[in-house]
Amino acid sequence: MQQEDKALKDRVREIPGLQMEGEDRGILTLSVGPQHPGSGHFRLIIKVDGDIIAEALPDPGYVHRGEEKMCEYRNYIQNIPHLERPMIADSCGILYPYVLAVEELLGIQVPERAKYIRVIMAEINRCIFELYWLAIYGIFLGHSTMFMWPMADRELLIDLAEMASGARVTHAYFVPGGVRNDIPDIFVEKATKHVKYFRSRLKEYESIFYANPLFQARTVNVGVLRREDAINLGATGPVLRASGVEHDIRKAEPYDVYDEMDFKVITMKEGDSYARAYVPWLEMYESVEIILQALEKIPNGPVRIKLGPNPKGGVAEVFKRVEAARGELAYYIVSDGNPKPYRVKLSVPSFRELPVMAHLLKGAKLADMPSIYWSMNYWPVEADR
Amino acid sequence: MLRELLTPKRESKESVLSDHHDRPTNFNVLVGKLSEVLVKAIDAPLGYAINWGRLWSLWPVHLETACCSLEFGAASGPRYDVERFGIIEAFGSLRQCDLMVIQGTVTRKMAPRVRMIYDQMPDPKYVIAMGACAITGGLYFDSYNVLPGIDGVIPVDVYVPGCPPRPETLIQGCMLLQEKIKRTRFR
C-alpha cells in the first residue's frame, strides 16, 4: 500500500504544474486557474481547509513575453513600442522612467514645454488606468454599473490622449529628448473642459460605490496589511499608502516639473481592502489638480531634441524610478557604449505585490479572495513582463 | 434527414426484368414532389432561423489574454456597446459560451491551456484572433516564449488586425463572423 502511494506520488511529481493534495485530512488544493472570469492569466494554487485559506501560492508567468531579453536586441528608440505594452492602459507611466533613464545616459536636457506635456499625459494616463481598475473591481464584486460608469468617463480622457498622440491607448508618445509631436492648439481648452467635467463625475462614485453597504461589507476589514509588513514586503503605490506610509516618488524624488506642482499625498491608516480602493479615488482628485495647474503654466517652445539615428551613451548604469498609477516603477539600465543596451531590468509594481498577496491570503476566507486579490492592483501582463 | 423520411421507397418485386413495377405510381410521385417542396420550405428557413439565433447571441469566453483585452473591455463599455449585437461576456462557466476571442499574445506556457479551454466549449464554436500577436506573433515575434500566431493550436474563423485594434475594428470583425455564420449550412 505504501509502495503504491509512493509510486503514485512520484508519478504526480513528474507532471509539471500538478500539485498533490496534502496528507492531512481536509486540505483541498484548488487551482484558481489561468482562465478565470476576472483579470488576465494568473494562477493561484490555494490550499483550502474548510472555508479558510491555509496557503496561497502564486503561479505567474502565463503572459511572460521576454521583454528584458528583447530589449538587448533593439536600440534605445526601437525599444519604445514593446516596452509600453506590459501596461497598455497606463502606457505613459511604464515608459516614463525608461525615457528619463535614457536621457540621463545620453546626457541630454529636455525642453520645458515637453516636460509639462509629459506631466499632463502621465496624469491623464493615471486617471485612465485607475478608472479601468475600478471598472473591473465592480465586475469582480458583481456591480455592473460600476463597470459602465468608469468606462464611459474614461472615454473622455482617452479622447484627450488621442488628440495629443494619435492613438487611443498605445501612445508611444514619450521619446528620449521630449515628446514625439506638439499638442494641437485646441488641446488646452478641450482638456480643461473635459477634466473639469470628469471631476464632477468623480463625486458620483461615492454614492454608488464607496458608500454602498454591499461594497463596504465585502471590503471593510478584509485583508488588513500592517505598516511594518507593507514596508518589509516591498509593497508600493496605493497599497503602501493605504497602510499609512507616506511615500510617493513624485514628492520624494521629483522628476520633470512635479516639484512645481501643488498636490497632496493621500494616506489612510486602516490598510484594508476598502482603504486600498479609496486611496486611488482620492488620488484622482489630486491628478485633476495637477493637470489643471500644468495646463495654466505651460510655456511655449520646442518639444523635442532630435537625436541621431543610433544614439548611444558611455559605459555607465542608471537607475531611475517614477510613480506610475500602480506604484513605483523603476528601470535599471546598463550600457556598454553600444547603441543597444547591455541589460534593461524593469521593476514593476505588480511583481512586487506578489509576496504581499501571498501574505494576506493566508488565513482569509475563500470568499474574500477576489476582494483581496484585486485590491492589490495586480496585473498579470505587467508582472510577467 | 427530412429528405430521407419523405423519399418514396421503391418496393422490390420478384422479377428485376419486369419494369411496370419499377415505374412509380401516382401516389409516389405526389409524395416525392411534396417532399421536395417541404424540404425547400422548411430546411432553408429552419436553417436560416437557427443561424439567425446563433449569430445574434454570441457569448464569448472570458479570456483576457494580454493587452488587447483592454480594447475588448472598452468595446463592452457604453461607447462601443457590443451588447447590442448580443455579445455579452458570460461570467460563468465555459460550457455556455460559443465564441472565443484570443485577445493578444499567447505564450508557450498558456498554449496548452488555451487548447483545453477550446475543447471544453460545446459545438458550434467560433474563434476570433484579435490583435497582431494572435495572428502572427506581432511585436513579440522573436521572443523565446511567444507562439507565432494561435492558428497552429486552434482553428480561427476571423482575424482582426491591429495593435490593439480599435473597438470599431473589433465590431467589424464580429460582423464578419456573423456573415460567415449566416452562410453556414444547417445539419
Added chain:
Amino acid sequence: MSQSTDGLYVENVLADKINSRFGDRIKVSYLKPRRIRIDVSKDHVLELARFVRDELGFDHPISVSGVDYPKRSTIEVVYHIGSCSRDEYRSFVLAFAVHLPRDNPVMPTLIPVYRGVEYHEREVFEMLGVVFEGHPRLERLLLPEDWADIPPLLKDFHIKGREE
C-alpha cells in the same frame, strides 16, 4: 574622505558610515546624486543588509537584478533598496552588488532581512541560474514548466534568428 565634492554631502556621509563599520570588506563602487553602489562579497552581504536596514533605515526593497558579464566571468546580483521611514533618505536608492563566479553562482538569500525579495530571487534563479541558499521555494516562476534550454538571460542564449 568626508569632504563634500560636487554637492554630494549626504551621499558621502552615508558612504562614510558604511565604510567605518565594514572597512575593507566592502568597496564603494560609485557615488552619484541620490545613488550609491557598494560592491560586497557573498560572505558579508547578510551582515551588510542587516546593518543597512536597522541602522541606516533602508527598509524598502525595490528590486533584485542579475547581470551577466561573460567577459569578466562573473554574474552580478544587484539589490536596490529604498527608504520609507527616514525623511532624509527618502530619495536615495542604495544598490549593493554581489559578484559571483559564472560557473558556480551560489549566494545566501536575503529573505531573513527583506521578506519581499522572495519572488525576485526566484526570477533571478530561473533567468540566470543563480542559486540562493536557504530560499524556501527555489523553483521556476515565469518560464514554462517544460523549459529545457539554458537560463534565458545569459549572454550565451540567443533569440532564434538574431545570433550576432
